[in-house]
Amino acid sequence: MIELEEIFLVQPNGSQIPSEIRNNPKFDPYFKDCVGAIDGTHIRVKVSPTDAPKYRGRKDHPTQNVLAACTFDLKFTYVLPGWEGTASDSRILKNALQRRFPLKIPQGKYYLADGGYMLKSGIIPPYRGERYHLNEYSRNPPRTQRELFNLRHASLRNAIERAFGFLKKRFPIIASSTEPNYGVKVQNQIILACCILHNFLRGTDPEDDFPEGVEGDNENPSVEDNVDEDEDEQRGECLRDSIAASMWQDYNA
Template identity: 30%
Template sequence: MDDYEFVFNLRQRKRPQRKTILPKSDPFIVFDDYKFKKRFRMSKKTFHVLHNLVKNDLIVIGNRDNPISSKRQLLIALRFYATGSFQIVSGDLIGSSQPTISRIVLRVSTVIAKYRSRFIVFPSHSEESKVNKFSLAYIYPLFKLNSGFSKIAGFPGVIGVVDGTHIKVKVKKELHERFRNRKNEITLNCQVVFDHTMKFIHLNARWPGITHDSRVFKDSEPFYILESDERYEGHLLGDSAYPCKKYLLTPLSNPSTLAEMIYQKHIKTRNLVERSIGAWKRRFYCLNDLRLKFSTSLVVIVAVAVLWNFLIDEKDEMDDEEKDIVENCEQIFASKGGTQAGFTKRKEIIDYFCSTRSSVTVSTRSVSSALSNE
């Protein structure tokens, strides 16, 4: 075979068929607003607001026939947050590979988590003049927080409600025992603090599941702020897992007097944190089991917390969040810690409830006697 025939036969070989990329369906066209919200956990209007916020930080992936735009990247990440499904399944549905989905989830989560300081803010102390320490207006900007919590059960001076929640994560086998919680699950113990609107004002997501809630609190931003700044007159509410301190009040283990029973309104007020955690995990189902790299899981947790506050600011609520969802009602072993200042403040509030009830009783008797005289 001469050179001419060899080249001729080489050209006659069939070239591999070019891969055909099917057009991807547009969720904004396929779904109405109700179905879109069910799948991506926010309305179309809110999505556009979020996209305008983050689009400059999301570069277009690929430079071939079908690049992944910033809008599509955000949709992919939101779909993962909403379902927590395997990434290979998500890739099959939208025509992308699992590694691409993984990179997109990490990239979008990192961009959203950058806004943490903007959306998750612990209330600062103002230099303005103080008022009666058991009134609804302590010091601005704590006024709105206090007035909001007092409307729940009449408990005064509350800055926020604190609790810990466990999120299943994936870690190396040699680290399993460090992350194994009391339910024998491999988890991350995340400390959360909510205000009266169910918004995060603090999130600490970096402690292994074996760590006790009180230990997590001792190495958190609220602890350092409230411990060092005595100008805070308000307090957090926690369960019996936390020590009773001047800035962190816990429920009574065995209330006996009427005033102490009224003080147990603490429990009804603090239950807001359990409802908030339950609603948060219900809206972003990926939090029930994060099957990601550990480093990616940490970023995703912060990202969905930022999204939660963003959605509250946009007044974009889900219908199922209106239900009384309680995340954790099991009994927790009580902490023996506490300070004399904490016990003193708790007694002051019990006395406050006692005096308030006495004044109401006297007023009622005065009105009754006035009516009888008429």
């Protein structure tokens, strides 16, 4: 893996409830402590034949897996490009949380993530084994509190997919399926520049139409780390169950 370079953009401090949540009774007060959504997207890269197998993940061609977090007004707050296409989302996120300049999650707050990420007090994925994608609920409303949670989770987490879709529509240079003429290091700089420009444009014209979304370093933890991770997962599970139970009670009322 090449040297990674992350950027911080508009860091959420969690002091205010996002208006996209506060003004929607489906999300407020259940997700009042949510500061954004997080996911990865694959972007085609040019690498040597020797490195190609490491970058050939979900696509037929080499890609890098770019981790990003965004707020619900579709502005990126953290971007970490450079990981090989074969790297899992959870592995990349774990690295992002442990870097010298890590992805910071405000105390008592959390990001929404898809099912490819670990459950933590600051990272809340949907319930596995339950319906999740929005089209699965188009004709069949939720039947349990877990399904209701997954439905509203998907509706809110969709912000990161829309942000990626918007980014790639604005900047075809990172959306092309054609092999680029430059290497990964240059491409990383291009990705970061595009995210900065995207945020600027969102700030100047927040009402601009956007498309539907596209496509998302301690590798040997000690025993103490595992205990901490287990406890953090339990806190995340309690938080998710509490949210699900609360919205299900109100939904039936």
